[in-house]
Amino acid sequence: MNDDDLKRRLAATRLSSPSITLDQVTQRAAASIPRRPPSGLVRLALATAVVWVMVWVAQAAVHRSLDALAPMGQAASQPVPRPSGIAQRGRLLQELMADGGWSEVGARAQQGVAPSSPAGSGMRQGRSGQTRLRRWS
Amino acid sequence: MAEAGQTDLRTAFRQLAGGGVGGLETVWRELAHPLHNYAFALTGDQDEADDILSEALAKLPGIGWRLRWVRNPKAYLFAIVRNAARSRARRARLGPAEGAGEEPASPDGSGPALIRAAVLDLPEEQRETVVLHVWGGLTFEEIGGTTGVSTNTAASRYRYALQKLRPALGEGNDER
Numbered sequence: 427m428n429d430d431d432l433k434r435r436l437a438a439t440r441l442s443s444p445s446i447t448l449d450q451v452t453q454r455a456a457a458s459i460p461r462r463p464p465s466g467l468v469r470l471a472l473a474t475a476v477v478w479v480m481v482w483v484a485q486a487a488v489h490r491s492l493d494a495l496a497p498m499g500q501a502a503s504q505p506v507p508r509p510s511g512i513a514q515r516g517r518l519l520q521e522l523m524a525d526g527g528w529s530e531v532g533a534r535a536q537q538g539v540a541p542s543s544p545a546g547s548g549m550r551q552g553r554s555g556q557t558r559l560r561r562w563s
Numbered sequence: 564m565a566e567a568g569q570t571d572l573r574t575a576f577r578q579l580a581g582g583g584v585g586g587l588e589t590v591w592r593e594l595a596h597p598l599h600n601y602a603f604a605l606t607g608d609q610d611e612a613d614d615i616l617s618e619a620l621a622k623l624p625g626i627g628w629r630l631r632w633v634r635n636p637k638a639y640l641f642a643i644v645r646n647a648a649r650s651r652a653r654r655a656r657l658g659p660a661e662g663a664g665e666e667p668a669s670p671d672g673s674g675p676a677l678i679r680a681a682v683l684d685l686p687e688e689q690r691e692t693v694v695l696h697v698w699g700g701l702t703f704e705e706i707g708g709t710t711g712v713s714t715n716t717a718a719s720r721y722r723y724a725l726q727k728l729r730p731a732l733g734e735g736n737d738e739r
Binding site (some may be wrong): 427429432433435436437438439441442443444445446448450451452454455456457459535 | 564582584587588589591596599600602603604609612613616617618620621623624625674678679682687693694695696697698722725728730
């Protein structure tokens, strides 16, 4: 007897048989089904409603904060122009020159003559023997 | 034929995935006996096998949409029965094999009772392999997937089991 014959003989033997019925299984299954989830259309509608409410709340919050800023006037909402670095330095230099103390320094620097101040205070001896203004950087 | 059964089972699984119990009839028609045989082979007890079959099938609608993604419904159902049998055995603190094989052969030692007793006498791994292959109609690859072993291991277990079953199946009588 080969393996296939053995298999056929085995298959012809009833090993066991269920003593329960399909109805019993169906009833048990029906009792164990969890609460049915909402259908796709209902879920979509719910999600849309939630998103709509969130957008509406956010929009309302933005409007409220804009309303709170309004009494400060239009000027408040416009940015104050800040001078650029070069313009700022130029203005400072003008103020210093107008002060008088630096006019001498400026005049001497133009002539290539060291001021009376000691070395290290802004003037140094160059390689060519000329005194020149230190480059501040 | 087997493919047609699988197609029916896939349709049934799609129905069950929708949350209804409509697909249970197809599952019952196609696999109630093989699944019960398997549960019986794992437990060796008729009542336990009934409970396991009922529990396994009743669980299906609750699984829901995941059933749509089951590629092999037949192997999936046997796996559910296997897991149910094992969890029941754990709960009872009793190995599934312990109850099996205790049913004595009929006094005259012949026919279906002898074959049944011989099957239940097999080691658990060989017993479930034989039942899944012969009564369940699963391939060795599917058996490997269900029991967590390789295809070759499943085939070897089946061969060893047949060697042990030969005497009960009248092999000895044929040789006389």
